[in-house]
Amino acid sequence: MKHLTTSQLLFPVLGDKAQSITIEAVQGDSVILPCSARGYEKDVFWRCNTTKTVYEVIEGKEDLYEQDAAFRGRVKSFPSKFTEGNYSIRLSDVINSDAGIYSCKIPYTNTVHVELRLNDSLSKEDWN
Secondary structure (H helix, E strand, C coil), X not given: CCCXXXXXXXXXXXXXXXXXXXXXXXXXXXXXXXXXXXXXXCCEEXXXXXXXXXXXXXXXXXXXXXXXXXXXXXEEECHHHHHHCECCEEECCCCHXXXXXXXXXXXXXXXXXXXXXXXXXXXXXXXX
């Protein structure tokens, strides 16, 4: 099985209305959940399994007010890349309950669906 590198994940999605991507991870690892637009967007909404708020950009700024407690302190974005349309996030210390479907919604533009699968049979050496 081929594993994507961080550089391959940062900008795989441009221009289509909906994209679906699958990412495999090992418990304890960090993963990049990719999301990008053609350019700067002021509002971006990340959700897990449609109900949990993972991360939000509102009026061009990170907004963690409604972030689900399960993700607090484990989600980072790349604000310096917002102007380039990069709204990918890094999820650290992946745990079993993180597995599921993540959506990155950019209103009126794009929705990216990322399935995060945990694979206990993979070891960190498989990623290198």
